[in-house]
Amino acid sequence: MSYEQRARAQALRLRESGHATLLAIESSCDETAAAIVRDGRTVVSSVIASQIPLHALYGGVVPEIASRKHVESIDPVVDECLKKAGMRLEDVDAVAVTYGPGLVGALLIGVSAAKALAYAADKPLVAVNHIEGHVSANYIAHPELTPPFVCLVASGGHSHIVRVEDYGVYTLLGQTMDDAAGEAFDKAARVLGLPYPGGPLLDKLSREGNPHALALPHVQTPGRYDYSFSGLKTALINAVHKLRQNGQDVPAADIAASFQHAAVELLSDKAVLAARESGCKVMALAGGVASNSGLRNAMNDKCQRAGLRLMMPPPILCTDNAAMIGAAGFYRLMRGETAGLDLNACPSLRLV
Ligand code: KG4
Ligand code: ZN
Numbered sequence: 001m002s003y004e005q006r007a008r009a010q011a012l013r014l015r016e017s018g019h020a021t022l023l024a025i026e027s028s029c030d031e032t033a034a035a036i037v038r039d040g041r042t043v044v045s046s047v048i049a050s051q052i053p054l055h056a057l058y059g060g061v062v063p064e065i066a067s068r069k070h071v072e073s074i075d076p077v078v079d080e081c082l083k084k085a086g087m088r089l090e091d092v093d094a095v096a097v098t099y100g101p102g103l104v105g106a107l108l109i110g111v112s113a114a115k116a117l118a119y120a121a122d123k124p125l126v127a128v129n130h131i132e133g134h135v136s137a138n139y140i141a142h143p144e145l146t147p148p149f150v151c152l153v154a155s156g157g158h159s160h161i162v163r164v165e166d167y168g169v170y171t172l173l174g175q176t177m178d179d180a181a182g183e184a185f186d187k188a189a190r191v192l193g194l195p196y197p198g199g200p201l202l203d204k205l206s207r208e209g210n211p212h213a214l215a216l217p218h219v220q221t222p223g224r225y226d227y228s229f230s231g232l233k234t235a236l237i238n239a240v241h242k243l244r245q246n247g248q249d250v251p252a253a254d255i256a257a258s259f260q261h262a263a264v265e266l267l268s269d270k271a272v273l274a275a276r277e278s279g280c281k282v283m284a285l286a287g288g289v290a291s292n293s294g295l296r297n298a299m300n301d302k303c304q305r306a307g308l309r310l311m312m313p314p315p316i317l318c319t320d321n322a323a324m325i326g327a328a329g330f331y332r333l334m335r336g337e338t339a340g341l342d343l344n345a346c347p348s349l350r351l352v
Helices: 003-017 052-057 063-085 104-121 132-142 183-193 199-206 230-245 252-278 293-306 323-334
Strands: 022-024 033-037 043-050 094-100 126-127 149-154 161-168 167-174 284-285 309-311
Touching: 003 094, 022 063, 022 104, 033 063, 033 323, 043 063, 043 309, 043 323, 052 063, 063 104, 063 309, 094 104, 094 132, 094 323, 104 126, 126 132, 126 323, 132 149, 132 161, 132 167, 132 284, 132 323, 149 252, 161 252, 167 252, 183 230, 183 252, 199 230, 199 252, 199 293, 230 252, 252 293, 284 293, 293 309
Parallel strands: 022 094, 094 126, 149 284, 284 309
Antiparallel strands: 022 033, 033 043, 149 161, 161 167
């Protein structure tokens, strides 16, 4: 029997038992991460090695540097993760890995490592979509959560509103027409002189400012649930340049607060509208921007008023991590889905 045949047979047995402990690996961008996750819901251990200080020097992620750092970090991160869990590789039931979307060179490191580990331990390999991972962080944070629900996924590269019909089954309700939400936060932060990634720093700074100091445009999009952030970003850049040209002070906290307020209103209004009109009673948040304090507060208020139950992972599960990949991988495995050793990185993989 070949490795693939043995893996498929093992996956079927795991599916029948309804239980599996996964070693999950994530390396799609600038975090090298590994986690051990039991039954898609319980994190036994999680290790995240961030490369942010390395890329901050250049104002953004440098793909070649990211790949090299992943190569250095992947083995120690996996070792530490197993050690923290008090487990050996043989003790896990399957290996899950992010295979897209993301930076091709960065994804390849995780995919190659996962293939080698799965083959060495003779365990099934599970291929996971990074965006599905973000959505699945909610299964860890809210063990009672089951589909259907509507999820706003707002990360550095993606802004989607999806209806989660079942585990692994999604309907796209809306998406960004241009910049992703996180990208817009990072660009706005950059104009204010904040280092990469500026999103969390802009969030912090905005707490000291007046959200109504700067009038930013109300963005229109053709689709009811679609987003556009580039107009907002351009308006902010123009306002800052104008102040500088006139020799006036740039009130950074006020500008940060005004941008955050406008972006949060846009994100939260459309997400809540989509959830209400989809007939779902549960709304979830996912992705790095879901850790934004303004967005969390606005969603709390708006969901309460709309009679929606709000689920949101803690910030550490919103930004990139491998625990979410273990949760998504579990449900893929329970559907009998395994990957072969020919698994490749898919940089532009879509969720739907
Ligand atoms: O999901 P994520 O960790 O990586 C991707 O898959 O892209 O998202 C990273 C993005 C970055 O753009 C970062 O600035 C943004 O999420 N972000 C935030 C906050 N924390 C992370 N944006 C606004 N406020 C935050 N608190
Ligand atoms: Zn991500």
